[in-house]
Amino acid sequence: MTTRLQRSLLLVTRQLWFRAGIFSLVAVGAALLAKQVDGYLPADMPFKVSAEAVTSILGALASSMLAVTIFSLSTLVSALAAATSGVTPRARGLLQGDRAALNALSTFLGAFLFSLVGMIALQTGYYGERGRLVLFVATLGMVAVVVVTLVRWIDHVSSLGGVTETAERIEEVAAGALADRARRPYLGAQPFPGATPQGSPVLAPSTGYLQHVDAAKLQAIAEERGARIYVLALPGTFLTTATRVAIVEREAGEPCDDGMAKRIRAALTVAHSRSFDQDPRFGLLVLSEIASRALSPAVNDPGTAIGVIGRSLRLLLDFDPARESAPEFDRVFAPAIDPDDLVTDAFAAIARDGASNPDVGLRLQKALHALVTEGATGVSQAAARLSTYAMLLARDALQSLHDMPRLADVADAIARDAAARHAAPGGTGQPTSPRN
Template sequence: MSGQDGITTRLQWLWLQARRRLWFRATAFSALAVATALVAIVAERYIPWELSDQIGAEAVSSLLNIIAASMLSVTIFSLSTLVAALSSATSNVTPRATRLLAEDTRAQNALATFIGSFLFSLVGIIGVHAGLYGQRGRVVLYVVTLFVIVVIVATLLRWIDHVSRLGRVGETADRVEDTATRALRDRHVRPFLGGRPFPEPLQPPKGAHPVPSERFGYVQHVDMRALEDWASGEGASVLVASPPGTYVDARWPLAWIDGSIGNDGEEAVRDAFSVGDMRSFDQDPRFGLSVLTEIASRALSPAVNDPGTAIDILGRATRSLATWAAPTPAEAQETPYPNVCVPGILVDDLFEDVFVPIARDGAALVEVALRVQKSLESLAGTGDARYIAAAVRQSDMALARAEHALVLEYDRERIRQAAARVRAFADEPVGQPPA
């Protein structure tokens, strides 16, 4: 089962979004820390008296004071580091990638551990000075405190290694590539989100009822199970007009209902669509590719002038796109939501998201223009007829841009030769690369 295959309902998707937020882990770790400090009060009855005589209140209180003072400073420093990394990614990479940095589990676990340790020591200090712990209770608190120290040290060591890379262009590009590849792979398994393909062209059946959006924004998630449950109950079909990633307004409907609307059909269908201010990576593979391309475009800007990063991004985008050319898995034939029709993602759109901006911004740089052609040659070499057609189309456009922007005839000739190798795939039988 794919990573996102189980995220079908709106509640599951909202729960996933909540789990990715920094406050969620911090709250969970803090609650666990407070509960651990209070458990010592209950567990003291199980500690032998002879052991409790060896540990006094001062020993426990000293350790807790050290943890409280140090963890407050470490937490503030770590938060400052994370904010600086987010600011660096915004300036040097792309603002769209900062969400992935903020959702980084290693950074969240480190901050949550530091905050939880601070609260644990604070509650422990209050309990010791209030006399809530007996002699045996202090033994439990002392042992738990030693365990917390071990956890803090291990977390600090991992955090030091991680913070040295946080916010850098390469590290951020890794995260965007992984997210884009995962979204492409998941959508490859469920090309129509588990429904049936939307009939071409994308026009509603005669008499179908449109369901308009009540707000402007991007479709972030579609609750396929809710649509299927309603449609099967009413004996109708739902044709999704705005799949995830679509910007919706009052003119273009979220979906069309073909059949009985019922009393609350329009509201039920509308509630299955989550519309927000920004696109989401989960059900929208094109967004991940677009963010990758933004990194390359910024690197090619006159202010940055870093063609090496653009070339690196081309390699990453090529690897991600190659997953879409893999053999169709058996799960793709399954249709758990037969009463819902969803438009598929076109290969031409995927190629356009990646190669049009980079070929445009890097047309005057021969090394970038060459790598564009080589990337298209690699994708055409998969033997997929859709990839060959899309690669040839993008190669021709990139060649035209390079012809116009490059100064030296020698450079233009190199690009022509590279483009000819891409076009050669169109003249060969499918599955047979050119000689």
């Protein structure tokens, strides 16, 4: 479970300026440290390198790296624009943190600054004969790094911003968020009690989406003040300043004072948009947006929607909160994610927008059948309910009644298998989060 500080540091490392700054500092340091090696090399070197030779190489490297950096940056901007207009705007932030793109731009910018600093140092007589030789060897190494990075970047940029590549990236981050939530269904805290506890309410710090809950910080506050903290909202919930985000119960029966409430609000990160990290529903929702756009009359690409159904199916089949680890925080309580929300986020929009397409409808029913028979208990029950909803939409939207029997056969199988699997009363036995 990441703390708020760890998450802030993680977000910083995903920024272009951070990696570019690190690469640039390393490159500049390598150019300046070449002189410091003078004392460790023999005076009678087997060959010498003139300042003019090194300067010409560095000049060619600097001019080419400046052009390559500008070209790469413009390519990245074009890919972001293509993903925003052709895939979904919610994917832009994910592509901005693309590791291959950040490494390529940082390497090119670092090589440019390395060359620039090396030329300035050569022109001012900073290097001796041995220093020039070291700089020459470092320049050859920098050229090798640039060539390898450039080849990898050319291979990567050909698919950057495409529908398939973007959907694959979203599936990857959604899988990580779902796996983390399966291990910690209550964010590492204790399960939320069935009834809403009595205590002092804590309101949201601002209006926006809850992105992150620092359960470790809440545990520290609760231990310090002799209290139990009940988190009412999960990451992804839209909050207003009148929304209750937590309830505090003090062991001494005292109310939650303003200072404690302020510290609790500081453990919650609220922003204008949702984030993939601690919000597994967001990844499923963005995948569903890709399918909805593909099913629009302007695009008319049912194949992409069918591919998204397969991706969402893989994600939900792997989600099993029964594999949870022991709670890390005994004084913090949180709700579990609602399986109905997961299945709805993944498939409801596809069921609505693809109701008139029998191929999409059939693939959707088959995916729901797989969830009914193989998914976790809560996901299985939610899939059976969504199958009924999808069939109602299909009956109203299908233009040819000849396609209905194929869908009805799968839907009937779903109903039979769901009834057989969930014949016993009860359910998941897990409390769920408030809907948003």
